[in-house]
Each structure stands twice: as C-alpha cells, then as structure tokens.
Amino acid sequence: MKLYDFPGVPNPRRLNIFLAEKGLDFPRTHVDLLKGEQLAEDFRSKSPNCDVPALELDDGTCISQTNAICRYLEALHPEPPLYGRNPREIGLVEMWNNICFTNGFQAVADLFRNGPDWFEGRALIGPHNYNKIPELVERGRLRINNFYSDADKHLNNQDYFVDGYFSVADITALVTVDFCIWAGMPAPTSCKSLLNWHSRVSERPSIRENS
C-alpha cells in the first residue's frame, strides 16, 4: 500500500493521528498542496476529488477522503476500535464526528479558504475552481464561536465527545480546534470544559507526534 500525504495540513493530520493510534505506517508520497500537485492529471486519476490523503491498495484501488481511509483501516485492523465498540457507540461516534466536521471543520475551512491567505479560485477542495465569497469569512467566524460554545456545553460533564471513549470524533474536533488556533481564532477562556479536553487530548502520544 502507498499513502499520498502532505503532513502539517488538517486532513492529512487527522489520518496521521488515526494511524498513530492504530500503530500503522505506510510508504508515503508527498503531494504538495501549496504547489497544486493534487490537481495534476496523474494524481486526479487516483483521487477523483483531488483529495489528500489518498491510499493506494496493492490491487491499484485508490481510496480517498479521510474517513474512508480510516474506515478501510478500521475494517482491516479493528484494534483499538476508533469508530465505536458497540452499536450505541458506533452511532454516537458517527454523530459527533459529523457534527464536529460540519459545524467546526467546514466553518474554519470557509474562513481560511475565502480569505486573503489562500489561492484565488480555490474556495472549495475538489477538481473545480470556485471563486471566493468574502461573506463566508465572517460567517465562518460566527460558526466557529458557536462550535466552541456548543462543544464546551457538550463536554461539561464528560471526558470525550462520546463519553468514556476516545474516538475519531475527538481526532476531528482536536484538529478542528488547532486549525482554528492557526487561523487566529483560539477558543475563549470561558470555554473551560473544551479547553480542559483540548489540553488532555493534546497529551496523547498520537497527537504529540503529529503536531
């Protein structure tokens, strides 16, 4: 197997934390997102949505989208389970993983990709160019603040997004919070439960190795 990777940016970081939790590693090829290598024809034939990371299997099948690679690896290497240990947790992990991705990750991606720091015409990941919409920067800020207060409330009486159990929902949320910090929007000090969770989870070896 071969992993198409670009360390240091948010989606590849999610996968690399997952791999470290599982104790897995693969030969890697870097696809330089800053040079637009994900849009080149040869990579597009492997990853139709121009997504990095992407995993190429030995039979030539390519799987892209972070959660899809993680799901494939969870099926091959179930231990430790990161998508839930029983049906109830399996449902709750998917729920919180989706909520954190939609309300947090997509919000900070909007803030970043529609602002001045990213390339013109690259407002969305994918093979097609879309112009920036400046209003999405301000909406991104509003959404991030709401994500912070909602997550803080949710974590008020529990240790992880799914109580008692570290899962991919925590990986998605951690990478989201760090993406927000990088984009200049750290969580306010009033979000004590969220900040406590963030400090605790950041001490995990999988996350320290991929900071």
Place this chain on the structure above:
Amino acid sequence: MKLYDFPGVPNPRRLNIFLAEKGLDFPRTHVDLLKGEQLAEDFRSKSPNCDVPALELDDGTCISQTNAICRYLEALHPEPPLYGRNPREIGLVEMWNNICFTNGFQAVADLFRNGPDWFEGRALIGPHNYNKIPELVERGRLRINNFYSDADKHLNNQDYFVDGYFSVADITALVTVDFCIWAGMPAPTSCKSLLNWHSRVSERPSIRENS
C-alpha cells in the same frame, strides 16, 4: 425505539430508504420542519444539532445525523450490508457517500436554503441562525452541474457508485439528484450514464415506497 421523522424532505428520505432496504420500521413522531419544531427546546434536548431524523433508543440515548442512525442500525442488523461487504468496499462506500454528499447534497442545500423559498436566517441546518448569502445560490448551481458531469463520468462503465454493489452512496446520490430536480435543476440529457443509473435505481421498491 422511537424515530423522529418528517417524511418527504431529503435527509429523512435517505433514512427511510435505508430502513426499507433493511426491512426495518419504528414508531414515529413527526417533527414539522416547516413549523420549526426542530428548534423547540424539548426536541433540542434530544437532537443537539436540531437534526431530523433522530432515533431515541430504549435507554434514552438519542442518535441524530442520518449516517449515524444508519451506522447504528447497520451494526445491529448487518443484513443486507449497505456500507460495504469487505474492507475495500467499506472504504469505497464511505468515499463515494462523502463525495456525493459534499459535492451534491450540500450544493443543492446551499442553492435552496440561500434562495427566496426558505426561511430568513435559516441558511444552515442547526441550532443557530445564519443569514442567507445570495452568492451561494449561483455557486450551488455551478457545483450541481459539476456534480452531474463528474457522477456521469464515474458511472460510465459501472452500475453503482461502488461497482457491482448497491450501497448508501447510491441512496445519498439518488436523494441528491431528486432534490436537484425538485429545486428546478434536473440533470442534462447529455449525462446518459447518470440518467440510466437514476432510472434503474428509482425502480427499487425501497425508493418507490419513499418517493
């Protein structure tokens, strides 16, 4: 178990098709999205993101987000499998389900929710109000056209989004295409492979029962 449902709108339809494929049914409570009942405090205590559908388990746990309910039910009732029959398919189903949702479903949701036909301040699903951004209507149109041409190309030599296997990726894509038709943007006749797939999949009993 109890299902909070509002038949006829896209996300509940995805779940209802999934239930019909599995041969499952549950007692239902309607949450009227047109009256804003998903935003009421008692429902919000069950579904923190104000999502419909939501499934209440017998122990009081509530699972919302369509894929989360489906994942819970797939774990409890594995047959027929709709998220893949082996690790490779499990990865590919998640990949195509995500791509169709992000590039198709979210695009038509943007087109609809930022246009004149939906409520002011409800540009995004969730507990918080966000103003409409009119530019997202036109961007939604561009994205839907790209979703159509990309999906048509992908289906050129295969029968389902994951070849040889009907999965939740087809359910998400079918509901997306029908949502686009409802929003006034049917696929162009040039997308022959996509239209053939749509006709064929629309004949499944699960989809005819939930049209």
